[in-house]
Amino acid sequence: MVDTREPTLDPAHQARPAGAGQPSGASAGTDMTLPRTPDPRRVAPGLGRTPTTEPPRTRAPVGSMADLLVGSVLADRYKLITKIGEGAMGWVFLAEHTEIGKKYAIKVMRPALCRLPEAVRRFRREARAATQVGSKHIVDVTDFGTTPSGAVFFVMEYLEGGEDLGTLLKKAGRLPWARVVHIVAQLCDALQAAHDTGIIHRDVKPANFYRVPQAGDDDFIKVLDFGIARLANPTDSIVTQTGVVMGTPDYMAPEQAQGLHVDHRADIYSLGATCYALLTGRPPFSGKNEYDIIYKHLNETPRPPSLLVSDVPEWLDQVVARAMAKVPDRRFASMAEFASALRNEGKAERKPATSQAAASLSDAEHAAPHGISPAVLALGAVALAGIGGLIVYLAFG
Numbered sequence: 001m002v003d004t005r006e007p008t009l010d011p012a013h014q015a016r017p018a019g020a021g022q023p024s025g026a027s028a029g030t031d032m033t034l035p036r037t038p039d040p041r042r043v044a045p046g047l048g049r050t051p052t053t054e055p056p057r058t059r060a061p062v063g064s065m066a067d068l069l070v071g072s073v074l075a076d077r078y079k080l081i082t083k084i085g086e087g088a089m090g091w092v093f094l095a096e097h098t099e100i101g102k103k104y105a106i107k108v109m110r111p112a113l114c115r116l117p118e119a120v121r122r123f124r125r126e127a128r129a130a131t132q133v134g135s136k137h138i139v140d141v142t143d144f145g146t147t148p149s150g151a152v153f154f155v156m157e158y159l160e161g162g163e164d165l166g167t168l169l170k171k172a173g174r175l176p177w178a179r180v181v182h183i184v185a186q187l188c189d190a191l192q193a194a195h196d197t198g199i200i201h202r203d204v205k206p207a208n209f210y211r212v213p214q215a216g217d218d219d220f221i222k223v224l225d226f227g228i229a230r231l232a233n234p235t236d237s238i239v240t241q242t243g244v245v246m247g248t249p250d251y252m253a254p255e256q257a258q259g260l261h262v263d264h265r266a267d268i269y270s271l272g273a274t275c276y277a278l279l280t281g282r283p284p285f286s287g288k289n290e291y292d293i294i295y296k297h298l299n300e301t302p303r304p305p306s307l308l309v310s311d312v313p314e315w316l317d318q319v320v321a322r323a324m325a326k327v328p329d330r331r332f333a334s335m336a337e338f339a340s341a342l343r344n345e346g347k348a349e350r351k352p353a354t355s356q357a358a359a360s361l362s363d364a365e366h367a368a369p370h371g372i373s374p375a376v377l378a379l380g381a382v383a384l385a386g387i388g389g390l391i392v393y394l395a396f397g
Helices: 065-069 117-133 165-172 177-196 262-282 290-297 315-324 335-366 376-397
Strands: 076-086 092-097 103-109 141-146 152-157 209-214 215-222
Touching: 065 076, 065 092, 076 103, 103 117, 117 152, 117 177, 165 209, 165 262, 177 209, 177 215, 177 262, 177 335, 209 262, 262 315, 262 335, 315 335
Parallel strands: none
Antiparallel strands: 076 092, 092 103, 103 152, 141 152, 209 215
């Protein structure tokens, strides 16, 4: 018999109807294999097609806002040359006056903060605080303005050839106690001037003080940052509207860490902690985190500096301990009193050595010699001559 069945193809090569799993426009029977489906890993997201083989285009790196400001001219007269510093509120640039060529330091507020009215008020308050005090130990602010983008800035004197005390500590480790006394006494003078005008600094720490050669003094000190300074009034608090405590935990007074009302004595505590760091090379307390350090400021007493550095005199231990008393009433009553303790005790510390040397010299000059001095012999001869003359007068008179 004849097999009338139609031959069948292998299922793997069986033709599919047009449009069933084949690309649009392909006729039936033109390809007996399974159609190829695009690899989803090669399809550009959202485009439904595979990417081209062209190499990816590279974009030039975009600098930070601070980098973009370099080279710009503010207020038609201050050309920003380079960034020389940076803080929480903004950047500090070296600038040059386009007309007279004088160099300045200009602090520009971060644009994001310029949208916050409280931040702008604080920035303006920093500029005013520096100008109101009028101390030779506080950096001079000469101008204020706004950038074309709306960021506020102020112009300061440029301190050339120095460094902040935080940088100095990193390099030197610690400073000799006599040098520390000289530096901290100047800081007392500067902060006393601020307190006299009703301004509390509230962020006293080594990084906010700058040493610069001036008037024959290599350690002439300038106070730089009044960024969180506020006027001392009964309603003053160091807690911001968002409840964040302002300041640096390593040097923060206990009442400041608790968010309580602070007065000038909070600066006294912080300066005592700064003095401690300059003497020993490290802050009074260390911890795993900021909360650990704050806890120690509230509850523990730091080891005396002389236990860490043997040549620190005991009187300086006592001065630092009094400045860092937990209770504000037990601290120095003012920065002037703090400075007086440093200067008077420092002089007294040096005086015994001088007096002892003078006493030794005096003793050497007036000590009885082992033999008879010529002066004593001459005096004896005169006495004997007088006695002999008296005898002759009585005998033959």
